Amino acid sequence: MSTPTIPLVEAEGVAKRYGPTVALQDGRITVLPGESHALVGRNGAGKSTLVNILTGLQAPDEGTVRFDGGPAPALADRDAWRTKVACVYQKPTVVPELTVAENLFINRQPTGRGGLINWRRLHEQAAEVLATWDVRVDPDVRTAELRVEDRQMVEIARALSFGARFIILDEPTAQLDNREIERLFARMRSLQESGVTFLFISHHLQEVYEVCQTVTVLRDARWITTAPVAELPRAELVEAMAGEAVTGQGPARDAVPADAPELLTVSGLTAEAYTDISFTVRGGEVVGLAGISGSGKIELAESLAGLHTPSSGSAQLDGRALPFGDVPAALRAGVGCVPRDRHDEGLVPGMTIGDNATMTVLSRLGRFGFVGSDRRARFADELIERLDIHAEGPQQPVSDLSGGNAQKVVMARALASDPRLLVLINPTAGVDVKSKESLLARMDSCREDGTAVLVVSDELDDLRRCDRVLVLFHGRIVAEHPAGWHDHELIASIEGVDHG
Template sequence: MSGTGTPVVEATGVVKRYGPTVALADGSLAVRPGEVHALVGRNGAGKSTLVGVLTGLVEPDAGEVAFGGEPAPPTGDRAAWRALVACVYQHPSVVKDLSVAENLFLNRQPRGRFGLVSHARMRREAAELLESWSVPVDPGLPARELTVEQRQLVEIAGALSLGARFVILDEPTAQLESRAVQRLFGRVRALREQGVTFLFISHHLPEVYELCERVTVFRDARHVVTDTVAALDRERLVAAMVGEARGLVRAGADRPPVPDDAEPVLELTGVGVPGVVGPVDLVVRRGEVVGVAGSAAGGKRQLAEALAGLRPRTGRVAVAGRVVRPGSVRAALDAGLGYLPGDRDVDGFVSGLSVAENATMTIAHRLGPGQLVLPARRDAEARRVIAELDVRTTGPHQPVGELSGGNAQKVAMARALAGDPEVLVLVQPTAGVDVRAKESLLGAVDAQTRRRRGALLVSDELEDLRVCDRVVVLVGGRVVAEHPRGWDEGGLVARIEGIGEDHD
């Protein structure tokens, strides 16, 4: 349990400005020894800026930061900061071309005779380090072969080896399936018992109630409230985050039933992804949203990528009756398939390009004669989608990298819609976005499919799947169950985890 002594870290009145933009107006936070403390807030609330301050990467314009009651080191003293605090990000920062041991001892490799790096000693000390923190990973394994879960544990072990006993977990579960999340939580609890303190940042509120003891809410770059999770129920927590009492996402609650004779817009017949999925038979009708649930090993993301032409596949895929050639992104686009990838930071957009360039990337060939793109036509299309999806931006020329996560995801959604597709294939459409962005994005899915499209929505988030007209469960690459709208949460989760029977 958490202590009540001097806070492990305390930020008081931290202010940070970037020109006219106030990134933090009152960044105040106190984390007690031995606790798992949650930090939540909408995208743009100031969480990332505070993390930068707490890790010594951002120098505040005003305010104070103390560790164990002592002032924080100068921002240039990286060794002092690493001995106090570590941050494990949503996208682990291990060097993929190096081994686990080489990552653990990066820039501090053990030396042997003549001052040369001793690889044998490094592997031995890495094995001892991993064993001491109960991280079951081979130190000789190339980092590129690690799962996201393993990379995070390796980063935590490396941070602890430097002396840090305060670890920030920044959206650590965004890319993990449910069993991996539970394993990570088990390691966090075990490390807490060994004296490690955690700051846990997540947009997935149920995780806050499962793992954390206290929670701090930021809104509009300011500290709003800190309380125990037991005293702050979900309605109050959401109200603190958004500034008004609002429920969690319920987009599409009044969707009309899809007629049984509605035209198919996506037909899968014997579709497989070699070694992962198949065969899968599935039909999405016009006006219908079909959810795909399952564990990370179930193959749902690989199936979506194969439909978009990003992976080889077998079987027949047809969009509005048009057979799609496998393994071709252009063939999928031309057939009328719009695709939203699961990782916006890697595949969803180019951060250095503008909102207009990103939103129209898939239809650039339509925006002018020959190979030319007419800027006026591109900007007009961008303004249309900015208005339609309520993208908070200064205009079509703003770089997407400057937007909050929720608004960047809306730009990725705009790209999927740009070609006026017959069917949308959406992977994790609300991953890493706040509650208002969730409502907006799922509301867009609801609105777009009520008109004339269909959608295949792949997600680990039960809140996402509530918008669906039905949900199929993929286990071991095969459809094992179908749940109609109004499904029971316990029954759906049981089938995803491969236990129990269909409770619907």
């Protein structure tokens, strides 16, 4: 008779409240040693709160957390927590200007005589840690120069060097392309074989099926189910997350009229990241840009939004030259943009929802630099209603919002100026199923209003809403897929399978 496996991590009956807000009412999870365990749920389901409790950042109001069958460390004992668990967040926690070695041993550098750092020993220890966990990066390189996937592996190696064998990965694939995701998954499987256990948090359900053995679903701050991934069909998993049956079909749509005007005309656009790009987008047309990282798709979209200046070529919007390298001028020319990173480029965290949503249209809301607070509040209220942003009102700090609602604020600001061209870069990255549907519905609304929409995304669900998808490979457009493409066709183009 086999001895039952003691869970590596176990949480039962966990509750957490912030004043009247119930962040978690019945949180529970049991993670067995050596598995990859998925934690899924819509934004606001309680995932972040449970992670904060599992990592010792917050104490539960009720319930218990155990590691290896014993009680969790005291909240103040950070050293003890580091030997149990670590979380690799979507936003990096490494110091970009320090080397890999310095990041691995920050605040615990080996010292020699006089308390000075022993740099040779630091390098040796860093090389040893990286070799132990097969992380193939130079310990002397600045962390800022690493690819996202390598930076994540450095963070994992740092956690493992403390003795932790339970690693929480929070949306680890949000900034990775398909090839990088496969490499990350291969590394995860290798680490699992070495005795590392993962809690994997993702909104991309196909990834759960690729890399995880077990899945736990939270909904409305409660535990819903835990099941072997192989025994839970995707439709049932989505239903458990949403509380209702959800179809994966996008809305039916009519073809863009053949006589619709060409709003955006791009001719011979060339820069370091892309070469000789030419295409058009008509009014009421949604065009997708797809490609692996390094394909130039993001840099191309950012150029059209005024963030970069190409070395040659031109672009016209509504018959007028589009200004490059000047975001305010691009905004005045009729371009609205949802940037690739809502944390660093999309939101001002210290400001309210209303301030963030209206900052691009202040000249419309007042004269001579004076903006009436009532008028701005009304305008912000309309945007909150239009985008279905779940908030107490325009005065709520944007930093209080879940990822999905924060992204809706970024979308609200892009739409506030009634753009003629809407540039969306990874518009649904890191948002829940329902918020994703809401954001894509706004894209459909812009299409119906006659706006030209350009969508850069690695998400097939985003690209499915497009009238056609242009695929970039090594900085050039290599394929065009009209609506109705099959997944394998598009992926083959993206991965460079069907062209040289």
